[in-house]
Amino acid sequence: MVFVFEGDGTRTAEAFDGDANGAPLLTVTYTQSNSAPSVSASVDIPVIQLSDTAYLNATADDDGLPVEPGFLTHQWSVGNGPGGVTFGDPDSPSTSASFNVVGTYDLIHTVSDGQLSGQDTVTVTVEPTPQNQAPVVMAGDDQVIDIGEVMALNGFVDDDGLPDAGVPLIIEWTQVSGPGTAVVQDDDNVSTVVSYSEPGVYTFELSAYDGELLSTDEVVVTVVDFVASNSVTIPIINGNDDMEEFADGGPDLVSSDLEMTFDKSNQIVGMRFQAVPVPNGAIITAAHVQFTVDEVDSAPTDLIVQAEITDNSAPFADEMRNLSSRSLTLASVPWSPPAWTVRGQSGAPQQTPDLAGLIQEIVDQPGWTSGNALSILVEGNGVRTAESFDGDADSAARLVIEYQ
Numbered sequence: 001m002v003f004v005f006e007g008d009g010t011r012t013a014e015a016f017d018g019d020a021n022g023a024p025l026l027t028v029t030y031t032q033s034n035s036a037p038s039v040s041a042s043v044d045i046p047v048i049q050l051s052d053t054a055y056l057n058a059t060a061d062d063d064g065l066p067v068e069p070g071f072l073t074h075q076w077s078v079g080n081g082p083g084g085v086t087f088g089d090p091d092s093p094s095t096s097a098s099f100n101v102v103g104t105y106d107l108i109h110t111v112s113d114g115q116l117s118g119q120d121t122v123t124v125t126v127e128p129t130p131q132n133q134a135p136v137v138m139a140g141d142d143q144v145i146d147i148g149e150v151m152a153l154n155g156f157v158d159d160d161g162l163p164d165a166g167v168p169l170i171i172e173w174t175q176v177s178g179p180g181t182a183v184v185q186d187d188d189n190v191s192t193v194v195s196y197s198e199p200g201v202y203t204f205e206l207s208a209y210d211g212e213l214l215s216t217d218e219v220v221v222t223v224v225d226f227v228a229s230n231s232v233t234i235p236i237i238n239g240n241d242d243m244e245e246f247a248d249g250g251p252d253l254v255s256s257d258l259e260m261t262f263d264k265s266n267q268i269v270g271m272r273f274q275a276v277p278v279p280n281g282a283i284i285t286a287a288h289v290q291f292t293v294d295e296v297d298s299a300p301t302d303l304i305v306q307a308e309i310t311d312n313s314a315p316f317a318d319e320m321r322n323l324s325s326r327s328l329t330l331a332s333v334p335w336s337p338p339a340w341t342v343r344g345q346s347g348a349p350q351q352t353p354d355l356a357g358l359i360q361e362i363v364d365q366p367g368w369t370s371g372n373a374l375s376i377l378v379e380g381n382g383v384r385t386a387e388s389f390d391g392d393a394d395s396a397a398r399l400v401i402e403y404q
Helices: 356-363
Strands: 038-043 047-049 054-061 073-080 085-087 095-099 103-112 117-127 136-138 143-146 151-154 156-158 170-177 182-184 191-196 200-209 214-224 231-235 242-245 257-261 268-273 284-290 293-295 302-307 333-335 374-381 383-387 398-403
Touching: 038 103, 054 073, 054 103, 054 117, 095 103, 095 117, 136 200, 136 214, 170 182, 182 200, 242 257, 257 268, 257 293, 257 374, 284 356, 302 356, 356 374
Parallel strands: 038 117, 047 117, 143 214
Antiparallel strands: 038 054, 054 095, 073 103, 085 095, 103 117, 136 156, 151 191, 170 200, 182 191, 200 214, 231 398, 242 268, 257 383, 268 374, 284 398, 293 383, 302 333, 302 374
């Protein structure tokens, strides 16, 4: 910087070469301009649920003006949003925010140095809090085992983690029914093993409780003493396993009885027996279906009994001609039942003739294996009305097979 002096008269000052300490000294007085604080705001999780809390943080850089070393004030506020926001401490750089309405919120953090202010905005999206759903429970497929076997129960349980992800599900296997006592080794484990005291049909329930909601599912286990006896009784175990097909082909899976076969017109009656514990190639020595009287009737009745010719009969379906479209055995058995005179009776008059030939055709199928299903169909004229599973599950039809 150079200064040049001109004018009239004289004043003589020291020069640097004459006296360095007395040389001219330039003095400048100035004022610094204040700048607004620079603000950076953030949120820990930008998308939260309505029941959650967002945690906010802000930092600021400042030049220390107008008052050194500088005094800054902080303020959180709502820029945009559909509802109210509650800040833990709106005057703190680090605070929390909770919301009362679902939506998107712009939260502004303002920093002031007493003269100028700076801002930064964070966006928080608030989603609905999910509702607790009941656990998903599947007890597994129905099974047929020998009484000497220890059977595995392999269930499946899934859950949404609500209402408290930190609390485990309460899982339990229980015996619902059966002729004897079953011993479940680990009844609080989804997969466990069971032993049995005697043959018969056992039902087990798998349940899962999340502290709020309970779900259950059942599995049926047929326990057979293959060594002690070659006679087995297989009941209808499902409401969809006995049905009627009207003359026009229309199905009825929920009838409270089985009219063999006249009900306004002649119809077909079908019965599907699951989990038949007869091995492939067994010699069938005797077989029959046992019914229970639902309505008394003595009118002459002539019926024809056949079986579906397949190695594993498919479930009955609520669709047209589901019975009449099935292929049948070459063998057929005529049946002219005597009068049914006592409601609830289940004896010789309600028993079909020997069906060994029908059953033999089925178990001789190449794909037949113990535990498969077979279906018996009845057609004819007249009427005998038997109990169905939907009418009285305990009195539904039973298939009895003797074999070697």
